Amino acid sequence: MKQAPIIWTNVLLFSITTLVALIGVPWYALTVGFGWSELIATIVCLGYCGMSITAGYHRLWAHKTYEAHPLLQWIYAIGGAFALQNSALHWSADHRVHHRHVDNNDKDPYSAGRGFWYSHIGWMLRDYPGVEKPDYNNARDLQKNPIVMWQHRNYLWLTVLTNFGIPLLLGLFTGNVLGMLLSAGVLRLVLSHHFTFFINSLAHIWGKQPYTDQNSARDNGLLALLTYGEGYHNFHHIFESDYRNGIKWYQFDPTKWFIKAASWLGLTSNLRTVPEERIEQAKAKMQLLRAREQVKLRPNAEQLLQLLEHEYEILSARMQDYYQLKKQILLQRKEQLMAQYQAVDFKHRYLEFKQHLQQQQQHWQRLVTAFS
Numbered sequence: 001m002k003q004a005p006i007i008w009t010n011v012l013l014f015s016i017t018t019l020v021a022l023i024g025v026p027w028y029a030l031t032v033g034f035g036w037s038e039l040i041a042t043i044v045c046l047g048y049c050g051m052s053i054t055a056g057y058h059r060l061w062a063h064k065t066y067e068a069h070p071l072l073q074w075i076y077a078i079g080g081a082f083a084l085q086n087s088a089l090h091w092s093a094d095h096r097v098h099h100r101h102v103d104n105n106d107k108d109p110y111s112a113g114r115g116f117w118y119s120h121i122g123w124m125l126r127d128y129p130g131v132e133k134p135d136y137n138n139a140r141d142l143q144k145n146p147i148v149m150w151q152h153r154n155y156l157w158l159t160v161l162t163n164f165g166i167p168l169l170l171g172l173f174t175g176n177v178l179g180m181l182l183s184a185g186v187l188r189l190v191l192s193h194h195f196t197f198f199i200n201s202l203a204h205i206w207g208k209q210p211y212t213d214q215n216s217a218r219d220n221g222l223l224a225l226l227t228y229g230e231g232y233h234n235f236h237h238i239f240e241s242d243y244r245n246g247i248k249w250y251q252f253d254p255t256k257w258f259i260k261a262a263s264w265l266g267l268t269s270n271l272r273t274v275p276e277e278r279i280e281q282a283k284a285k286m287q288l289l290r291a292r293e294q295v296k297l298r299p300n301a302e303q304l305l306q307l308l309e310h311e312y313e314i315l316s317a318r319m320q321d322y323y324q325l326k327k328q329i330l331l332q333r334k335e336q337l338m339a340q341y342q343a344v345d346f347k348h349r350y351l352e353f354k355q356h357l358q359q360q361q362q363h364w365q366r367l368v369t370a371f372s
């Protein structure tokens with residue numbers, strides 16, 4: 001079978017940056033050496049690129065899990081170009097296709113079903129036929145966003161300006177231009193690329209599936225360390241509208257922490273979360289499916305299966321009771337608050353009306369006295 005045509009721009013870009021990172025950076029480290037300023041700048045730039053992709057491209061634009069102040073959107077737009085992962089419009093359109101047709105080798109642009117290499121980087125190296133190409137029809141909302149469209153139109157020069165300009169400026173500032181171009185420039189870009197690419201490859205191969213086995217996405221705490229929290233990919237694929245990926249407090253999800261902290265400053269709002277009830281139900285259902293498979297191997301399978309189903313039904317009923325009541329309590333609390341607010345408002349209006357009446361009574365008395 002004929003191979004798909006190579007996309008030379010991408011092949012050259014990935015090859016050159018990888019070679020420089022693998023040869024140029026160690027060579028410079030051994031012969032000249034990097035200082036603290038290069039190390040800190042690389043880490044900060046790496047974080048800026050990574051978070052622009054996870055908090056901006058992914059959770060804000062691709063999935064609309066919250067709303068962001070224009071200032072923050074500008075910061076993401078610049079950081080996304082710095083990360084060199086295509087425009088936010090293109091990235092999000094691709095990503096929405098990935099979620100819609102996950103694991104479908106003919107439609108998912110980076111289907112894990114085609115192996116590690118393909119889902120990690122291979123999909124960008126050749127113009128594969130058949131794979132659904134984004135026509136941006138699935139991103140009409142983003143086409144109405146002036147910041148996203150500005151970045152899309154100006155993407156090329158923005159990438160050049162950020163990828164050369166930022167390390168160059170930092171180098172001029174610290175007095176070591178070559179060192180900074182190699183570290184905060186090339187090494188940062190290569191690391192940033194692969195950390196993100198791991199979400200499409202490893203996060204669909206390696207890890208646990210606590211919420212669903214309907215797709216290949218996995219939860220992996222180790223991967224979350226490199227991907228700013230995106231390693232909890234099994235949760236993300238079933239509940240993509242949730243602004244969190246790691247939902248437990250101990251799960252490493254700096255993207256979630258950032259979005260939450262930004263809400264206290266008024267930079268983000270309407271943070272969307274899936275009701276706890278749906279999460280617990282999904283988890284219990286997966287546990288039931290797994291336990292069923294195990295029980296089938298036991299000698300008294302029939303009896304154990306019955307027990308399992310019976311206990312699962314009770315668990316479901318208890319869950320329903322608990323969450324129903326919780327919902328009612330929350331509703332009641334809201335109503336109480338409203339009533340309190342109304343009481344304050346009534347009192348305020350009562351005093352105001354009383355004063356108006358007294359004023360008018362005095363005025364009236366003066367008037368009728370004048371005519372009597």
Ligand SMILES: [Zn+2]
Nearest residue numbers: 095099236240
């Ligand atoms: Zn996603």
Ligand SMILES: [Zn+2]
Nearest residue numbers: 199200217233
């Ligand atoms: Zn995925």
